[in-house]
Amino acid sequence: MKTDLLNQPLTLRNGTVLRNRLAKAAMSETLATYDNRPTPDFVRLYRRWGSSGLGMILTGNVMIDRRALGEPGNVAIEDETDLSVLRQWAQAATEQGTAIWVQLNHPGKQSTKGLNAYNLAPSAVPFREDMAAIFETPREATPSEIQDIIERFGRSAAICKKAGFSGVQIHGAHGYLVSQFLSPHHNRRNDEWGGTSEKRRRFVLAVYAEIRRQVGPDFPVAIKLNSADFQRGGFTEEESLETIRALADAGIDLIEISGGTYEMPAMGGATQEPQKVSTVAREAYFIEFAEKVRAAVKVPLMVTGGFRTAAGMNAALRSGALDVVGLARLLAIDPDAPAALLQGRDSPQQVRPIKTGIKAVDRMGMMEVWWYERQLKRIARGQSPRPNESGLSAFLKSAASSGWGTFRTRRMRA
Incomplete structure (x- = not known):
């Protein structure tokens, strides 16, 4: 089998070169302190991935505001206090020839009850009834709060650049x-930030513009974007294509395609609808949408989700629908998988659905985060992952840890 496509370098529009087409996509690590500072665990974990031959590594979601966390143990970058550890984290990958990009995030309403003093969102739209016990109804963000969030994205990006991230x-x-x-499901505003698809796009374009202003023209800036929300009244493929065109015109360097939300999780292949036979055969969950994007813009595309074999990854690249293959969960159970894949060999491990047997928990897809976080913690501490760990056991331990982490986080900010 030809393996030259995975091994082929990629040059981005700003001249940045990725040494190959294999990337580690973002996974939440929750390895930070309870006051949201990076730890040496990040250095050890990312050094392990950096040694695997990956062309690019995307970190787990790093928060731009420690008042707005997605989980206990998130890193928050608000200032240069942790610059020394951030530099070690970046160097763990770059010293081995791997690019490392920081995923910057604000959770909005997707934060469990009790973690933050309050949750902001475009509009005060509650979660569906079966999730209301876990997630509270958010408060609608004011125009001044929106502007503050935009500026925080830029500030965090500038600090990442200074720390040596790629x-x-x-x-x-x-x-x-x-x-x-x-x-449109979550954003029901009628001001400059909502009411039409064009106004709903203003926020992401303002975030990109502020980041670009603070990091300059040569520092790579990417986005991870849903193909759709798979939710009634939500973000559609047509709106996603419009947003992608606008971001391409603005100068974005790379677009990663994904899909779904906590209420309708598609990112782990966990939608309620069975996957089409063609999707299973082609491995990538979002490749059909990627083909539509490729016809609309020339920006480099990364697709994450569903890839299982070196043959499937090479076939996807050969189709021309994407430029970078994103792997996530496989690298939590086999951190050395890229070395094999780049030689045309498949990993001996296979990603499997993580189920607890508790219907309400399994429907939310939370174990697609919690179970894998446990494996990342093991790797970061020099241990081997446990690919066969029980979903129910992991849920019980993770739920207890999350509850304690929420308590400690709130105490740290008291």
């Missing part, structure tokens, strides 16, 4: 704040 990615997918502004 680029940044705006998290505009999976139902977090940027995604919420784009969605």
Whole structure:
């Protein structure tokens, strides 16, 4: 089998070169302190991935405001206090020839009860009934709060550049704040930030513009964007294409395609609808949408989700629908998988659905985050992952840890 496509370098529009087409997509690590500072665990984890041969690594979501966390143990970058550890984290990957980009995020309404003093969103839209016990109804953000958030994205990006990271990615997918502004379900405003698809796009374009202003023209800036929310009244493929065209015109360097929200999780292949036979055969969950994007813009595209084999990855690249193959969950159970894939061999591990047997929990897809976080913690501490760890056992331990983490986080800010 030809393996030259995965190994082929990619030059971005600003001249940045990725050494190959294999990337680690973002996964939440929750390895930070309870006051949201990076730890040496990040250095050890990312050094392990950096040694695997990856062309690019995207960090787990880093928060731009420690008052707005998605989970206990998130890193928050608001100032240069942790610059020394951030530099070690960046160097762990770059010293081995791998680019490392920081995924910047604001959770908006997608933060569990009790973690933050309050949650902001474009509009005060509650979660569906079966999730209301876990997620509270957010408060509608004021215009001044929106402007503050935009400026924070830029400030965090500038600090990442100073720390030696190779680029940044705006998290505009999976139902977090940027995604919420784009969605007519979550964004019901009638001011300059909502009311039409064009006004709903203003927030993400303002975030990109502020980041670009603070990092300059040569520092790579990417975005992770939903193909759709898969939610009634939500962000559609047509609106996603319009947003992609606008971002391409604005100068974005790379677009990663994903989909879904906490209420309708598609990012792990966990939608309620069965996957089409053609999707299973082609492996990538979002490749058909990527083909539509490729016909509309020339910006480099990354697709994450569903890839299982070296043959499938090479076939996807050969189709021309994408430029970068994103892997996430596989690298939590086999951190050395890229070395094999780049030689045309498949990993001995296979990603499997993580189920607890508790219907309400399994429907939310939370174990697609929690179970894998446990594996990342093991790798960061020099241990081997446990690919066969029980979903129910992991849920019980993670729920207890999350509850304690929420308590400690609030105490740290008291």
